Structures are given as C-alpha cells and as structure tokens.
Amino acid sequence: EDQVTQSPEALRLQEGESSSLNCSYTVSGLRGLFWYRQDPGKGPEFLFTLYSAGEEKEKERLKATLTKKESFLHITAPKPEDSATYLCAVQAAAAGNKLTFGGGTRVLVKP
Amino acid sequence: DGGITQSPKYLFRKEGQNVTLSCEQNLNHDAMYWYRQDPGQGLRLIYYSQIVNDFQKGDIAEGYSVSREKKESFPLTVTSAQKNPTAFYLCASTNRAEDTQYFGPGTRLTVL
Numbered sequence: 001e002d003q004v005t006q007s008p009e010a011l012r013l014q015e016g017e018s019s020s021l022n023c024s025y026t027v028s029g030l031r032g033l034f035w036y037r038q039d040p041g042k043g044p045e046f047l048f049t050l051y052s053a054g055e056e057k058e059k060e061r062l063k064a065t066l067t068k069k070e071s072f073l074h075i076t077a078p079k080p081e082d083s084a085t086y087l088c089a090v091q092a093a094a095a096g097n098k099l100t101f102g103g104g105t106r107v108l109v110k111p
Numbered sequence: 112d113g114g115i116t117q118s119p120k121y122l123f124r125k126e127g128q129n130v131t132l133s134c135e136q137n138l139n140h141d142a143m144y145w146y147r148q149d150p151g152q153g154l155r156l157i158y159y160s161q162i163v164n165d166f167q168k169g170d171i172a173e174g175y176s177v178s179r180e181k182k183e184s185f186p187l188t189v190t191s192a193q194k195n196p197t198a199f200y201l202c203a204s205t206n207r208a209e210d211t212q213y214f215g216p217g218t219r220l221t222v223l
Contacts, residue, residue, distance in 0.1 A: 004153070006153075009151075031210065032210050034210075034211065034212075036214075041199075041217070041219070042216055042217065043115075043117075043201050043214035043215050043216045043217045044154075044201070044214045045214075046211055046212075046213060046214075049210065049211055087153060087154070089153075089154075091210055096161070097142055097144075097159075097161075097205055097210060097212065098156060098159065098169075099154075099156070099212060101146075101153035101154040101155075102153050103151070103152055103153045104151075104152075104153055
C-alpha cells in the first residue's frame, strides 16, 4: 500500500526565516511526486511534479527536491503570503493517474 | 476562461437526505476525480472516471455514487448511507497527456 507522511504537521516562521518541509513516501514504483499549495477553504493549487531522484524544481521562493525515499520543499526567505498548507502526493506506476496524499504541513509566516 | 467549477460552495443537509454535488470542467480533460478532505487531513479518493460512461471506486466509495454521462461533468451524490458526510469535497481533472491533476474550488458539506 502506498503511503505518504509529511512533517512537521505545522510550522511557524518569521518572515525571512528559511525552512524545509519533508515528505516521506513508500510506493511500488514511483511515477511522479506532486506538491500542491492549499489556502483555507480553497482547492489545492499545483506547484511541482518531480519524476526521478536528484530532480529539482524552483518557483519563486520555493524549491522542491526528490530522493528515492523523500522529497523536500524548501522555502527561502518566506513572506506572509507564503502562509498556506502544503500537500505532497505520490502517483504509483501501476495506479494510473491515482494520487495518494499526505496529511499536509500548515505553514504560517509572521511579519 | 478555462477551469473546473464546483457548486454549490456551501451545502447543508439534514440527516437521511441524499445530496448531489456538481463538478464541471471546460478543459477537455479525459479523467475526473472526487476527493474528500477532513479537517487537518490530506485528501482521500472517493471515485474516479477515466472516460465517459465508466468510473471506478476509490479508497472510500461507500455511501457515495457518481455518474459520467458527459465528458465535462462528473456529479457526486452523497447518500444517506454515508455515516459521516460532513467534509470538504474536491473535484479534480486531468488529461491523458500529463499526470497533473487540477482541482476545483471545493464544496463544503455540513450535515445538520
């Protein structure tokens, strides 16, 4: 059974204080790992897809990396508008387009 | 303006009633999905459909039903058999050429 665990559950940062979110996964043949951002009461917004170990992707203050067992979402010099819940999901090679989600990390960036 | 729409945004239901949540997409996507999200938790797959007139159960299908009569529409019915239906419901879609699922704005269902 595919499993995704995100840590920490919640993260409080001061504006400008860089940090990393962790997504550990077990999957039988990784097809892709996805990061989403979700604001309260809204649908998830797609951020990145990573396909193979060693791959990195960046968008503004966010950088996602992938190893064979985990992915990290690095937030560099965060701003209050980066406050959100960040969701990680994996797609197994044998599961078609089905995604298995982690529980998310709630990030609060204080000015 | 392409995208995924869900309606209504908020829905209140009395115990014992069936309710139907709407999901429409104009992205010409082949596959559509329904997820449930409980407070502080990740998303769990209810049902999904890869093509019109075909759909499969996800991890938590009991108490739910779907139909896929048109490519752009994938309504979800929450039946009275669903023991704990209060949750945030999210619809997503994707096409065969890519793996990324794109989400609608969600419907918050509350059972009174």
